Amino acid sequence: MTALGKPPDSPPQLSLCQSAVRQCVCVCVSVSYPPSSQSTMADTARDPPPELSDFQELQDGEDLFPEPSAPLESGPASLPAEDISTNSNGPKQDSLFDDDPEDLFAEATEEVSLDSPERDVLLSDGPSPAITPITPPCSLITPHIDMFTHCSFDEIEEEEGGDSFDMHISVSDPEKVGDGMNAYMAYKVSTKTSMSLFRSQDFSVKRRFSDFLGLHSKLASKYLHIGYIVPPAPEKSIVGMTKVKVGKEDQSSNEFVEKRRSALERYLMRTVKHPTLLKDPDVLQFLESSELPRAVSTQALSSAGILRMVNKAAEAVNKMTIKMNESDAWFEEKQQHFDNLDLQLRKLHASVESLVCHRRELSVNTALFAKSAAMLGNSEDHTALSRALSQLAEVEEKIDQLHQDQANADFYCFSELLGDYVRLITAVKGVFDHRMKTWQKWQDGQILLQKKREAEAKLQFNNKPEKLQQAKDEMRELEGKVQQGERDFELISKTIRKEVSRFEKERVKDFKTIIIKYLESLVQTQQKLIKYWDAFLPEAKAIS
Amino acid sequence: GEPHPGPRAVNVDLQTDATLQVDISDALSERDKVKFTVHTKSTLPNFKQNEFSVVRQHEEFIWLHDSFVENEEYAGYIIPPAPPRPDFDASREKLQKLGEGEGSMTKEEFTKMKQELEAEYLAIFKKTVAMHEVFLCRVAAHPVLRKDLNFHVFLEYNQDLSVRGKNKKEKLEDFFKNVVKSADGVLVAGVKDVDDFFEHEKTFLLEYHNRVKDASAKSDRMIRSHKNAADDINRIASSLYTLGTQDSTDLCKFFLKVSELFEKTRKIESRVAADEDLKLADLLKYYLRESQAAKDLLYRRSRALVDYENANKALDKARAKNRDVLQAETSQQLCCHKFEKISESAKQELIDFKTRRVAAFRKNLVELAELELKHAKVT
Numbered sequence: 048m049t050a051l052g053k054p055p056d057s058p059p060q061l062s063l064c065q066s067a068v069r070q071c072v073c074v075c076v077s078v079s080y081p082p083s084s085q086s087t088m089a090d091t092a093r094d095p096p097p098e099l100s101d102f103q104e105l106q107d108g109e110d111l112f113p114e115p116s117a118p119l120e121s122g123p124a125s126l127p128a129e130d131i132s133t134n135s136n137g138p139k140q141d142s143l144f145d146d147d148p149e150d151l152f153a154e155a156t157e158e159v160s161l162d163s164p165e166r167d168v169l170l171s172d173g174p175s176p177a178i179t180p181i182t183p184p185c186s187l188i189t190p191h192i193d194m195f196t197h198c199s200f201d202e203i204e205e206e207e208g209g210d211s212f213d214m215h216i217s218v219s220d221p222e223k224v225g226d227g228m229n230a231y232m233a234y235k236v237s238t239k240t241s242m243s244l245f246r247s248q249d250f251s252v253k254r255r256f257s258d259f260l261g262l263h264s265k266l267a268s269k270y271l272h273i274g275y276i277v278p279p280a281p282e283k284s285i286v287g288m289t290k291v292k293v294g295k296e297d298q299s300s301n302e303f304v305e306k307r308r309s310a311l312e313r314y315l316m317r318t319v320k321h322p323t324l325l326k327d328p329d330v331l332q333f334l335e336s337s338e339l340p341r342a343v344s345t346q347a348l349s350s351a352g353i354l355r356m357v358n359k360a361a362e363a364v365n366k367m368t369i370k371m372n373e374s375d376a377w378f379e380e381k382q383q384h385f386d387n388l389d390l391q392l393r394k395l396h397a398s399v400e401s402l403v404c405h406r407r408e409l410s411v412n413t414a415l416f417a418k419s420a421a422m423l424g425n426s427e428d429h430t431a432l433s434r435a436l437s438q439l440a441e442v443e444e445k446i447d448q449l450h451q452d453q454a455n456a457d458f459y460c461f462s463e464l465l466g467d468y469v470r471l472i473t474a475v476k477g478v479f480d481h482r483m484k485t486w487q488k489w490q491d492g493q494i495l496l497q498k499k500r501e502a503e504a505k506l507q508f509n510n511k512p513e514k515l516q517q518a519k520d521e522m523r524e525l526e527g528k529v530q531q532g533e534r535d536f537e538l539i540s541k542t543i544r545k546e547v548s549r550f551e552k553e554r555v556k557d558f559k560t561i562i563i564k565y566l567e568s569l570v571q572t573q574q575k576l577i578k579y580w581d582a583f584l585p586e587a588k589a590i591s
Numbered sequence: 592g593e594p595h596p597g598p599r600a601v602n603v604d605l606q607t608d609a610t611l612q613v614d615i616s617d618a619l620s621e622r623d624k625v626k627f628t629v630h631t632k633s634t635l636p637n638f639k640q641n642e643f644s645v646v647r648q649h650e651e652f653i654w655l656h657d658s659f660v661e662n663e664e665y666a667g668y669i670i671p672p673a674p675p676r677p678d679f680d681a682s683r684e685k686l687q688k689l690g691e692g693e694g695s696m697t698k699e700e701f702t703k704m705k706q707e708l709e710a711e712y713l714a715i716f717k718k719t720v721a722m723h724e725v726f727l728c729r730v731a732a733h734p735v736l737r738k739d740l741n742f743h744v745f746l747e748y749n750q751d752l753s754v755r756g757k758n759k760k761e762k763l764e765d766f767f768k769n770v771v772k773s774a775d776g777v778l779v780a781g782v783k784d785v786d787d788f789f790e791h792e793k794t795f796l797l798e799y800h801n802r803v804k805d806a807s808a809k810s811d812r813m814i815r816s817h818k819n820a821a822d823d824i825n826r827i828a829s830s831l832y833t834l835g836t837q838d839s840t841d842l843c844k845f846f847l848k849v850s851e852l853f854e855k856t857r858k859i860e861s862r863v864a865a866d867e868d869l870k871l872a873d874l875l876k877y878y879l880r881e882s883q884a885a886k887d888l889l890y891r892r893s894r895a896l897v898d899y900e901n902a903n904k905a906l907d908k909a910r911a912k913n914r915d916v917l918q919a920e921t922s923q924q925l926c927c928h929k930f931e932k933i934s935e936s937a938k939q940e941l942i943d944f945k946t947r948r949v950a951a952f953r954k955n956l957v958e959l960a961e962l963e964l965k966h967a968k969v970t
Binding site: 387388391392394395398399401402405406408409412413415416419420422423425426427428429431432435436439554555558559562566569573574576577580581583584587588590 | 795798799802803805806809810812813815816817819820823824826827830831833834837838841842845849852856945948949952953956957959960961963964967968
């Protein structure tokens with residue numbers, strides 16, 4: 048529990064109202080903040096800003112912010128205004144807010160969802176300036192005190208919060224809804240948790256695959272570009288889905304559904320294990336609300352899909368042209384590390400997939416051989432040998448089943464994990480790329496600023512007052528942008544460091560667990576083999 | 592070239608006696624030729640010495656086998672099947688591919704794969720030696736064939752036998768002969784035999800032969816899949832090893848240990864596959880060939896029977912026309928004699944075949960089970 052985890056028992060502090068939140072938010076963003084709680088406040092500033100869409104959502108959902116713009120102009124804004132003016136024009140205050148709505152809700156994110164008052168409480172400790180109190184509805188604040196434990200204060204090493212991460216999501220009961228090409232599989236997503244973040248402890252909803260994709264795309268658009276590693280969603284498979292839609296109730300479509308189900312479960316678990324993502328309103332809505340707006344832009348062949356692909360291609364080209372001056376050796380080393388890891392994991396994944404394939408083949412061939420041996424036993428006219436051969440056939444049949452089971456274990460346990468990590472590492476690399484882009488933006492801003500300065504100097508020399516003023520205004524704006532760019536860059540770098548360390552820890556844990564489970568399955572197989580051959584041996588010996 | 596290491600893998604049970612013992616004491620692989628050193632120990636008076644060795648190549652074994660088949664005297668015996676030609680092509684191809692791909696893999700991977708391929712090559716080599724040896728032992732154990740003159744020449748004559756392989760014309764002739772034979776075989780098989788024993792044997796052998804063929808093919812496929820899986824495990828072990836050396840977290844030690852484990856697993860899986868190959872697949876393949884030889888015997892007998900019956904008819908006709916009666920009579924008697932001789936020896940041969948088969952299966956199945964157990968317990 049951090050210093051800010053003080054219970055909200057001091058109303059005056061609390062009266063640092065919701066409206067003041069916004070100001071505080073802006074205040075936090077500015078670099079020159081009153082030193083008192085600089086560290087803690089600065090941290091909250093580092094939390095990822097949501098997009099404008101969230102802002103809207105909030106407005107609709109809550110009326111905790113009764114008058115969005117009013118308080119900004121009022122006296123209480125004195126302190127914040129002061130600060131803000133250091134990096135931009137006073138009169139431009141409003142436009143500042145409008146221009147950077149992200150900054151507006153820099154901290155409002157995770158904590159905000161349904162329980163924004165906590166936000167207030169958090170921030171309250173920080174700025175103690177005299178700001179006109181607007182009493183918030185106190186009742187809103189009290190019940191969610193344990194939210195504090197989940198407000199991750201980024202400076203601190205990420206452990207599973209103050210209380211343990213107690214959440215279990217399972218995806219089950221795939222059922223086909225609808226018919227023909229419009230059919231889809233609906234999965235039951237059940238959540239069991241004791242965390243107070245949720246309305247209840249045990250609940251479930253029905254979701255379809257495109258819902259998951261929609262969730263991922265929302266999270267990605269919100270968090271990826273500021274450096275959070277958002278777990279990638281399971282891949283679309285047109286072929287697989289078509290088979291299911293068409294209604295082929297066969298082995299391969301069952302396998303496909305099972306594969307997808309387990310992938311969705313892993314995806315959700317990974318997403319909620321991320322402390323920041325867990326509190327995202329979209330995630331919570333996904334898990335809790337019974338109706339979800341249909342995410343249309345996730346269709347593979349839609350215009351949105353094509354647009355996505357074009358964008359990806361453009362990004363790839365851009366990436367190649369950005370040459371970054373890496374000042375931080377840590378990033379260089381990590382990038383190298385991830386490149387290597389990517390290569391190795393891909394190789395390993397390919398080998399494991401090949402193993403799964405061959406083991407399945409082995410199982411099929413063993414079954415064929417068993418039948419053949421049985422036939423041979425039938426035609427053999429020496430009774431004891433005949434019996435022994437039939438026994439051999441039975442043993443081989445059991446072994447074939449064994450191989451099949453082992454292949455499944457290989458697959459579900461090991462291969463899927465590797466696949467997940469290959470995709471995760473792609474996401475990680477994407478995050479690094481975003482950092483580069485941010486740097487680029489910053490640099491571009493600086494160059495532009497430089498140009499403007501030169502232009503201004505020229506104007507000054509030529510003595511053209513109106514144009515000069517305009518130039519000066521533009522320059523100030525630019526300076527603000529440049530500083531923002533720098534801050535963004537530092538923010539993203541910091542976030543990435545944190546994320547990477549979290550990622551590595553998770554990776555170590557995941558791999559250890561999975562591999563141990565896999566090895567256990569191998570041992571089991573061998574034991575069964577022993578049993579079968581032991582039973583066969585006396586039969587073979589009995590041939591006279 | 593590679594010397595033939597000690598113990599031989601005999602997959603058929605044979606009784607050897609001191610009067611004539613044959614084995615292959617050494618073998619050399621030279622590019623595409625294999626040279627076997629055939630070693631004989633004998634107390635028989637036919638041979639100049641009691642113990643001697645000669646060097647023989649595969650073609651000379653085939654020559655010996657064919658000489659048995661073509662000898663009318665031996666029509667009533669199951670001719671031991673000829674050993675298959677030594678086939679290192681696949682293995683050699685793999686080694687070549689490995690050499691070409693050397694640049695694209697790490698040094699450890701390359702050494703590992705090279706070792707494996709060499710082990711495979713050695714295994715094939717051992718197998719072909721064993722099969723040639725079994726052929727000779729069968730001949731030596733057979734009461735009649737062991738006295739064959741060609742056989743003695745084969746064993747003793749220490750110069751090259753100058754047996755050239757069949758040229759194209761001869762191979763074509765062989766091909767046609769086989770076609771005729773199988774067509775004939777179908778005709779002859781249709782003739783119902785008076786003798787219950789032979790009738791039963793005929794049906795049995797036909798069915799058995801087909802099923803052994805099927806089982807042999809399936810067991811080959813099964814073993815190949817097994818080997819493929821073992822190869823994959825090998826690659827996984829290498830990848831894990833690389834991951835272990837590269838990783839900076841706690842995972843590195845873990846990966847290294849797991850990699851070792853996979854290595855061990857792979858070695859075991861390959862050994863299991865190799866054992867299955869030896870005990871099961873080879874057994875089935877051998878009996879495939881032997882059952883074919885037994886079928887050939889039955890065919891010859893049936894052929895003789897048909898000839899006998901034809902001779903009878905000819906005799907009746909001659910008697911009716913009262914022309915060339917003596918000639919017909921002699922011919923008929925010859926046929927009769929031939930047929931009876933074949934039938935007599937065939938009966939014994941087939942009974943022996945069964946005994947041998949049962950014993951061989953027993954031995955191999957027991958060994959197979961024991962080996963599988965051993966390997967499973969190691970893990």
